[in-house]
Amino acid sequence: MDLLRCLYTNTDDLLIYIKRHKTENGVIIAMCDERLIGKVISEGEVVIDIQMYADFYKGELIEAKDAPAAEEIDGFSSANIVGDEACRAAVKLGMIDAKRVRKVGGVPFAQSFRVKG
DSSP states (O other), rough: OOOHHHTOOTTTTTTEEEEEEEEEEEEEEEEEEOOOOOOOEEEOOOOOOOOTTTTHHHHHEEEEOOOOOHHHTTTEEEEEEEHHHHHHHHHHHHOOGGGGGEEEEEEEEEEEEEOOO
């Protein structure tokens, strides 16, 4: 299944974690599929360590269909998104462009940065 088609599959009954980190430089949004918590995903030299950094992602556990409204997350300065369901939700919210989603070890992930001008 190609990535774009995969991103628009219905995920209403799947769970994702979402956590907002407020810093002096802005808000960081972390989103991760529940099933990936505690795992280390790697491909070549690229490693996403959700085992060691589980607390970074483990915030509110929600159903993908209950992802916050776009205006609730607007204003974030960066976002780290890992997993099929989390990436789909982020695309639907307009946080990331589906074309910017990459895969590491077969797992979709994306990062988004907003620069204030």
